[in-house]
Amino acid sequence: MAAMLETDGLVAGYEPGLPIVRGASIRVEPQEIVVILGPNWAGKSSLIKAIAGLVPISGGAVRLAGAEITRVPAHRMVQAGLAFVPQTENVFPLLSVQDNLRVSAGGLPRAETAARIEEMFALFPDLARQRRLMAGSLSGGQRQMLAAARALIVRPRVLMLDEPSAGLSPKFVEMVFARLAEIRRGGVTVVLVEQNARAALAIGDRAYVLVEGRVAHEAPAATLWDDPVVAELYLGQRSDGGGR
Amino acid sequence: MTLQFLLNGLIEGSMIGLGAIGVTLTYAILRFSNFAHGDFMAWGAYSTLMLVGLIGSAVGTVAPIGPLSFGWPLILAGLGGMVFTGCLALLLDWLLFARLRARGQAIVVVMASFGASMALRNLLEFAFTSSPTYFSRKIQIARPIGLGIRITPDQTVLLGMTLVLVVGMHLLMTYSRTGREMKAVSQNPALARVVGIDLDRIVRMTWLIGGALASAAGLMVGVLVQIRPLMGLDMLLPMFAAAILGGIGSVPGAVLGGLVIGLSQAASVQLVGAEWRQAVAFVILVAVLLVRPTGLFGVQER
Known part of the structure; x- marks a missing residue:
């Protein structure tokens, strides 16, 4: 059976000849939560940005449910069924909360968009109260929501x-x-890049540890935290949260 | 002192404001100052003039509508001119700006727009000479409307046209999917791609709208003043001043900025003399940049 999301020896980077992701292969099964960990500058963010079409790919392949999506332009990823939430600047600050959702609903018919917006407000009740507020005035937590x-x-x-x-x-x-x-639980497959390893592994099924743009280790989330290999790879960076 | 300057300022402000919408949208979405925008106005006026001539040669002389100086051919030609100029802007982007934008240096694109401006202007001078021409040489009688202000029928109709275009633009930006997507792109192009917005489509819409509105402004100048290859160049500084005064990216801001500049210029003619007219836009521009760099409706970005 095809994986939900799969990269095969993915090579990607902003500058030609200077790859940040250097042959990373990951496999995510349907409805899994997969956590991508690694020391700073390991290429974790670049890996998922490359999958999302935001970092130029120079080698390897990306497949979504068996269909190749390598080098599909970023704006078509949504239609392909792949959604990405960047770390920062991930909302439009000068659009209202409601318009942020509306502009992201893309080609959905008007009635369905309205219905989906209400469903999102049901899922995130905090946002429903702020629907007419500019997204830029939300708190950090509300912005992530x-x-x-x-x-x-x-x-x-x-x-x-x-x-x-x-x-x-x-x-x-x-x-x-x-x-x-x-x-x-609602049926969405989740891929998570996280510095806050402890919290991420608590909800994750499996984790990949990325080092220098390659997968250095893969393990079930539950056992990874006690894995000596990981401790070594992390070089004592087991802090909860912190910088990039 | 009469209050006529208020009307003159309103009309001048409308011309500036219509042009400034294109300037502000290009700046917000493509992130560069397009110095060729004024020349879109001139090309709009000349293309409308050519279309009027074409219609005239096809159907013969058409009587003006009521007290106006023009008949339906100009209205039709005006719409044709808007389409033509929108397409001209698209063509220029495809030929020049898009290629330079892909290399990622904003200043190169700005400089290229200087060159494009000169080329467009000289093409007009080459084709039509630099002497002014008119849509109509008919004298219009200005009628008093109280407070010592007089207005011609042409002025009334063209102010009405401006109002319709500006309200239409505001509705488009506020309530349509394209308007929301344009705002989204201007706030964060990378995120816009992530949420599925086709950047190329938004760029095309920006050029079409900017070019069409510049053409409408050119038509207005052409009917109320005269048509010259340099007409757009003269409007460039006031248009940029209006866009910056209103706050980059804001359509109502650009229009309001245009009105402020237009009224100030008209007032300065009466108060300090016509030779200072051009300086007013410049003084306002500098003052805004010093006091409130984000403009009236602008918001500090990130």
Whole structure:
């Protein structure tokens, strides 16, 4: 059976000849939560950005449910069923919460868009109260909620998030991860790049550890935390949260 | 002192404002100052003139509508001119700007727009000479409307046209999918791609709208003043001043900015003398940049 999302020896980077992702192969099964970990500058963010079509790919392949999506332009990924939530600047600050969702609903018919927006507000009740507010005036946690709602509105098959907990208070981190577990129960496959390894592994099924743009280790999330190999790869960077 | 300057300012402001919408959208979405925008106005006026001539040669002389100086051929030609100029802007982007944009250096694109501006202007001078021409040489009688202000029928109709275009643009930006997508692209192009917005489509829409509105402004100048190859160049500084005064990216801001500049220019003619007229836009521009760099409706980005 085909994986939901698969990369095969993916090579990608902004500058030609200077790849950041150097032959990364990952496989994500339907409805899994897969966490991508690794030391700073390991190419974690670049990997999912390349999958999303935002970092030029120079080698390898990306497949979504068996269909090749390597080098599909970023704006067509949504139609293909792949949604991405960037780490920062992931909402349109000068559009209202409602318009952020509306502009992300793309080609959905008007009535369906309205219905989907209400479903998103049901999933994130905090946002419903702020629907007419400019997204730029939301708190950090609310912004992450809006960014997730924005990605989910098109019913993606795979949701990729780049450090959703960065800069959030512990209370919000807990809330964001609880929501992600809920989203997975709704049938969405989740790929997560996270510095906050402890919180991410708590909800994840499996994890990949990326080092220098390649997969250095793969393990079930539950056992990874106690794995000596990982401890070594992380070189003592087992801090919860923190910088990039 | 009479209050006539208010009307003159309103009309001048409408011309500036219509042009400034294109300037502000190009700046917000493509992130460069298009110095060829004024020449779109001139090309709009000349293409409308050519179309009027074509219609005239096909159907013969058409009587003007009521007290106006023009008949239905100009209205039809005006719409044709808007389409033509929108397409001209698209063509220029495809030939020049898109290629340079792909290399990623904004300043190169700005410089290229200087060159494009000169080329467009000289083509007009080559084809039509630099002497002014008119849509109609008919004298219009200005009628008093109170407070010592007089207005001609042409002015009334063209102010009405401006109002319709501006309200239409505002509705488009606020309530249509394209308008929302244009705003999204201007705020964050990378995120816009992530949410599924086709950047190329939005860029094309921006050029079409900007070119068409510049053509409408050119028509207005042509009917109320005269048609010259340099007409757009003269409007360039006031248009940029209006766009910056209103806040880059804001359609109502550009129009309001245009009205402020137009009224100030008209007032300066009466208060300090006509030779200072051109300086007013410049002074306002500098003052806004010093006091409120984001403009009236602008918001500090990130």
